[in-house]
Amino acid sequence: MKASKPSMIDRRNFIRRSVIAAVGSSSFSALTTQFNLAHAQVGGADDYRALVCVFLYGGNDAFNMLVPRSLGEHTTYADTRRSLAIAREDLLPLNPTNSVPADYGLHPQMPDLKNLFDDGKLSLIGNVGTLIEPTLQSDYVNQRVELPPQLFSHNDQQNFVMSLQSNRNRQGWASRIADLMIDTNTNQNLSMNITLSGSNTFQTGGVQAPYAIGAGGVNDYWSLQPGNTEEWSVRRNAAYDALLAQSQSHLFATEFARTQRWSIDLGVELRLALSAVGAPQTAFDGSSRLASMLRMVSHLIAARQQLGMKRQIFFVGIGDYDTHGDQINRHPTLMNELNHALTSFYNATVELGVSDKVTTFTASDFGRTLTSNGDGTDHGWGSHQMVMGDGVDGGKIFGTMPELAIGSNDDIGEGRIIPTTSVDQYAATLAGWYGLTPSQIAETFPTLAKFNTADLGFMRFD
Numbered sequence: 129m130k131a132s133k134p135s136m137i138d139r140r141n142f143i144r145r146s147v148i149a150a151v152g153s154s155s156f157s158a159l160t161t162q163f164n165l166a167h168a169q170v171g172g173a174d175d176y177r178a179l180v181c182v183f184l185y186g187g188n189d190a191f192n193m194l195v196p197r198s199l200g201e202h203t204t205y206a207d208t209r210r211s212l213a214i215a216r217e218d219l220l221p222l223n224p225t226n227s228v229p230a231d232y233g234l235h236p237q238m239p240d241l242k243n244l245f246d247d248g249k250l251s252l253i254g255n256v257g258t259l260i261e262p263t264l265q266s267d268y269v270n271q272r273v274e275l276p277p278q279l280f281s282h283n284d285q286q287n288f289v290m291s292l293q294s295n296r297n298r299q300g301w302a303s304r305i306a307d308l309m310i311d312t313n314t315n316q317n318l319s320m321n322i323t324l325s326g327s328n329t330f331q332t333g334g335v336q337a338p339y340a341i342g343a344g345g346v347n348d349y350w351s352l353q354p355g356n357t358e359e360w361s362v363r364r365n366a367a368y369d370a371l372l373a374q375s376q377s378h379l380f381a382t383e384f385a386r387t388q389r390w391s392i393d394l395g396v397e398l399r400l401a402l403s404a405v406g407a408p409q410t411a412f413d414g415s416s417r418l419a420s421m422l423r424m425v426s427h428l429i430a431a432r433q434q435l436g437m438k439r440q441i442f443f444v445g446i447g448d449y450d451t452h453g454d455q456i457n458r459h460p461t462l463m464n465e466l467n468h469a470l471t472s473f474y475n476a477t478v479e480l481g482v483s484d485k486v487t488t489f490t491a492s493d494f495g496r497t498l499t500s501n502g503d504g505t506d507h508g509w510g511s512h513q514m515v516m517g518d519g520v521d522g523g524k525i526f527g528t529m530p531e532l533a534i535g536s537n538d539d540i541g542e543g544r545i546i547p548t549t550s551v552d553q554y555a556a557t558l559a560g561w562y563g564l565t566p567s568q569i570a571e572t573f574p575t576l577a578k579f580n581t582a583d584l585g586f587m588r589f590d
Contacts, residue, residue, distance in 0.1 A: 176432055177519075177562055178440040180425060180488040181302070181330060182418070182470070183290075186282070186450030189459055189496040189505055190512035191532060191545075193238070194252055194525075195219055198230040205532045208498045208543065212455060212505065222246075226524040237463040240471035241514070245523055249474065249483075250516045251586050254527035255538075256554050257494060257510040257547025258288050261578040268540050280507040280544070282450070285493045289551050290330035292573060299333030301555055302441045304572045307334045309563060315436030317394055322428065324421040325445035338443070339394070341428070343420040345402065346395040354396055401434040402427055410476040412469070418446045419469040426476035429486065439563065449492060455504035466490075474516055484518035487587070489558060491551075498532055498543030509540070510547035513554065519561055519588050526586045552576045553584055561587035 192212065196202050197219050206213040219233025220242040234242045244250040258276040267273040277294050278284035291298035306320040313320060321331035321338035331338035340347060352368060353361070372389050376382040407427040412419040421444045432440070446465075451458050470488060477483040495511030510530060528548040530538040538545050552573045559569055560583055569582065576582050 176438050176482060176485050178429060178432075178442065178482075178486045179302070179558055179562055180422075180442045180444065180473070180486060182422075182466075182488060182490050183286075183325070183328075183330070183443065183445040184449045184462075184466075184490060184492040185286070185445055185447040187493040187496055187507055188449045188462075188490070188511060189451055189455065190492075191495060191498060192459060193235050193463060194254070194512045195233055195235070196230045196529075196532065197221060197233045201230045201532070208532055208534055210500055212500050222525070224523060224525045226526075228525050229529065232525060232529075235460070235463045237460050238467040241467050241516075244471065244474060244516060248522035249518060249520065250514060251520050251522050251524045251526060253513045253515060253549060253554060253584065253586060254525060254529045255510040255545065255548045256513050256527065256551060257549070258285055259547055259550040259552070259579075260294070260575055262550075262580075263546055265537050265540060265546060268546065279509065280494065282493050282507075287329045289491055289493065290328060291333075292552055292555065292575070297333070298329055300328070300330040301559075301572060302331045302443070303334035303336075303338075305559055305562065305564060306331075306336055306441065308568050308572065309439055310335060312439045312563075313437050317390070317397070318435055318437065320437075320439055321441050321443070322425075323443040324424060325443060328443050328445065330443055331441065341398070341424065343417065343424050345424070346398050348392070348395045352392065354392065355399070398435070401431040404434060405431040408476040408479045410472055410479050412472045412476075413465075416465050416469055418444065418465055419472055421446075422469050422473040423476070426473060426480065429477070429482060430480055441562075451496065452501065452504045452506060455500075458504075470514075470516060477517070487515065487517040487519050487558065487561060489513065489515045489554075495545060498534060498539070498545065506542070508544045510538075510545040515558075515586055521586050521588050524586065526584050549584065550575075550579055553579055553581060556582050557584045557587055561589060 192214060195214055196205055197216055202216045214236065218236045220236060220239060221231065221233045222242065222245055234245070241250060260274045260276060263273050263275070276285065276288045287298060288294070290300050292301050293299065302321055309320065319336040319339045321336065323331055323338045323340050324343060326340055352365060354365060356365070372385045376385060405427070407423065408430055410426070412423040414420065425442045425444065429440070448458070449462060473488060474483065477486045490513045492511055495508040496505035497508045499505070530545045530548065533539070534543055540546055552575055556569050556573045556576050559572060564572065570576065
């Protein structure tokens, strides 16, 4: 008999046992109500929403992505950044529809994203970073606040951005969202969380493990594909099927066999769904790994109805943003790739008729230092992020922009800028658009209560 992934009842029993053991039956009763609320939020067949996280591994130098154009502010920026500074006349001018204290421009390699900003399809969130509570320069210097673990460390800050938890047993905030909305999707075999970039903290630790797929499609061995009719493969599949069907005395061996069976069967379902729908016709740069991964995301979204999915969270990670050296050449190349890949993906969502149902957002380890190390920049703290889609209140710059001067009140030393907006606030605003209730948001982001604003206002809820 064909094995399958655990039933929905099994998952609910697992959650019930775990939560009751941790917080007691009264707390679980409240959590059950939240599960029902999440399920009730899902409407008809056209009710679909997806979050697409584009993670820039290494720490994007966003202070060269979004740059002040006002004469005084640009002079301060240029004096600070020296050889890394972008000339004022080269910046792509932005005209935000909200009030900001200075004029700003995008990196010259981002003309298509500038057009999306002008068209109200993209907004920028200023000076976002990892915080546990609001932090001023004096708080940092006098050690009056709790700080995220191991500031300026790649691994630690990546894990904190993705989990917003300091404890060892981290669960990613995308995984926590999926646990709360587990009843939403008809198809309970395919995880709400799908990764194009392998294992990541953002999507792990919950009831459903993320499903990993490659830019070219399902990751599997051709020799173990049930659809492979070559004689040697048929024999190999029969042998492997028999091995997986054997009774195992060890729980780990049983779980491994069950997971392998589920993965193979789900791979068959996914290949059939993707083949039946076909990828969008929007052109993507085939030489760009980022564009190729986003193309596959658009293909999966195209197959959403065949796959029985109403809520999905995609993770796409791209590296090389740790620009300690040769930044003057490397960073423009990265901005150019980001410009074309994100624009192509947005165009694909328009083609699919879901540009108002798919929100793409950037994230990164941290920002870079304002100062140059001679050939690049070092690990910083605060940074700027982009949010894209028709669900975005576009054409605006949100948040508090920092002063880009060494020794300013925003600088903790070496040109490291203190964030003025927490990743919790950034994530919670996205989660609200995705469908979480205020109580679910408070549970998902427990430190959010320490900040004045839970909703930054950059998403439309109409």
